[in-house]
Amino acid sequence: MRIFSIAPSTPFLLCLTDAIMDGRLLGGWERSGPFWLSDVSIIVPTQRARQGLAEAFARHPDFTGLLPDIRTFGGDEADEEPFLPPFDAPALPHAASSLQRRLVLSRLVAQWAQSERGRLAFSTPPTAAEIFSMAESLGQLIDDLTIEEKTPADIRALGEDMAQDLGEYWQQTLEFLDIALAAWPALLRHDDRADMATLRRIRLDRQAAAAQYLYRDRPVIAAGSTGSIPATARLLAAIAKLPRGAVVLPGLDLAMTPATHEALLDPESNPHGHPQYGLAHLLRQFGAGVGQVTELCDGTDSRTSIVNHALALTRETARWAGQRPAPSAIETAFAGVSIIRARNEDEEGRAVAVAARAALERGQSVGIVTPDRNLARRIAAELKRFGIHADDAAGAPLFQSPAARWRAKFSTSLPAAATPSIFLPCCATRRHCWAASGQKWFVSPIWSILDCCADNDRRQASPG
Incomplete structure (x- = not known):
């Protein structure tokens, strides 16, 4: 198992590129011929990292013109390899868009708010904006449960010890959460759809199951992920077990002692908000310790050392007095760092x-x-x-787009008691050169909405 780390002070993509080009991450893979780099597979967290890594390879002096296979964790369905295990895996369901989910959840929230139990939960009926906000929060809860692989039973278990103290309020909360925990999943099953987070988890698990058949003894490098998502951690573990698999972690504190590493995994230390907690937990899943991790690019940085000491666990803060660097060392470490105290x-x-x-x-x-x-x-x-x-x-955001801003200004210029018929004279101005400003694309979405309103107004005004 080969595990590496790149310090926060080191340019990540440049260091990764150099380590691949000089063979440090390839496990002895032959680097002769003009096309050897195409045998290397690299998995990075985001599309932005994918593009940045490709640019870093293109700028490298030893680059021959053929890029490695660069993928993302749980990438698009088009990136999946066909005819790989599990062979009997069913086809993935269609994706439910975030907009569709938000609109459906908003309707369910509105229905619940108007029910007898829902009216007891609100002092005043929620506005449309509040309903959309609650729907957004429910959608985030759905994604969080999916990513962390938790079930509705885990949510209900949170208040079991405090059920008597919370009483009716907790029951109302559970009934409201049933919109996300029960109603929305039922709608997805009925329509054979799935949330994006669910599809990403499935793709990650398929990548992990197919890794040994897809890469075999070729070099494959997973870089830049902390493994905070359980499905991603399983994929990292599968890659680390390959003959020429390598995992490159971002910013692991290699000066961390085994005792500190164990303290990070102790729930009594409340370490979950510590920046090294996720990496320590990932190493535990690998069955490895800090001593088995190698710094990929040499170089010490005093600022990183000071920051690591500042982020020490509570039990280790008593050592700060003896670890305090000299004032000159602090000044050197933070040279070039400025603090701006702005008034507004x-x-x-x-x-x-x-x-x-x-x-x-x-x-x-x-x-x-x-x-x-x-x-x-x-x-x-x-x-x-x-x-x-x-x-x-x-x-x-959509409301900051040029068309949405124009629409907001247009709406505020209408009379306060505007009716659908007010749109009819407005539609007559669509051919005005000032209204279009010479850019039809700018106002075409707005005119489409106005046309629909005008058509609806005509139908209402027509006899019969």
Whole structure:
């Protein structure tokens, strides 16, 4: 079993590319001839990582022009190999889209809210926005249960010890959750459909079952995954057992002692939020320890060491006084790190955008990480002022699209007591050059909606 790790301070894809090109991850595989790289299979977590790895290979000086087989964990159905075990596996059901699920769950939530039991759960009837929000939360619960491979019985078991204290409130909660735990699965079975999370889990298990037949003794490398999803962990374990299989972990703390490793797996230490918990749990599933993991690219980074000490478990924080580095070492480790104290979000977004622009002018690459979607959009808007397009991995929500913004402005301009007949004169303006702005694609979705409203208004107005 060959397990490697790449430190957080090391560029992951570049290190992975170098280790493959020089043979460190290939287990002695022959690297002669112009097409040897095509025999190597690499599995990465996301499509973005897949594209970035392909670009890293293309820039490598020893690249001969033929890429390795780069896949993603639980990728699209088109990526699956045909005629592989299990041979008698049934065809995958059709995927239920997230929009379809949200609309169906919203209808079920609305029906439950109007029932006798549902009215007792709300002080006031929920609005449409609240219903959609509850449906979104139920959808997230469905995905979480599927990914963690938990059942409705596990949810009901959570409140068994507190059932007497929670009383009627807990029963109302369970009845509400039955929409996601019982009603939605029944609809999926009736329509022969499945959630995307379920299909991904099935594909991961099929990848794990077919690994030994698909790759045999060829090099296969699983890189960048922490194995936090049980199905992904099973695939990683299957790859690690192959003759030339290798698993490359992201950012495992190799300075961690065996005692710390065991403490991370002790529920009494409450380690689940620790950044090393998932990797420690994965090593336990492999039956391996930290000492069996090899650093793939040499290089020490004092900042990483300080951060690892700062994230020590509670029982080890008493050692901080003796582990504190010298002030000069701290200054060296955090050279180039700046802290911005912005007075408001506008100033914060502008400061980040200016810093990104300055780095790009120096020929550096820039990555911006934030959980605040509003701040991310603000930074992207500021960067556009400099002619810089930010590739946002999260995409843009529908209500932020140009057509949706135009529709919102159009709707707010209507009278407060607007009726369907108000749309008829509005539709007459669709051919106006100012309304189209020379870009028919911009307003065509809006005009399609208006046309439907107008047709409906005509039918209501027609006699008989």
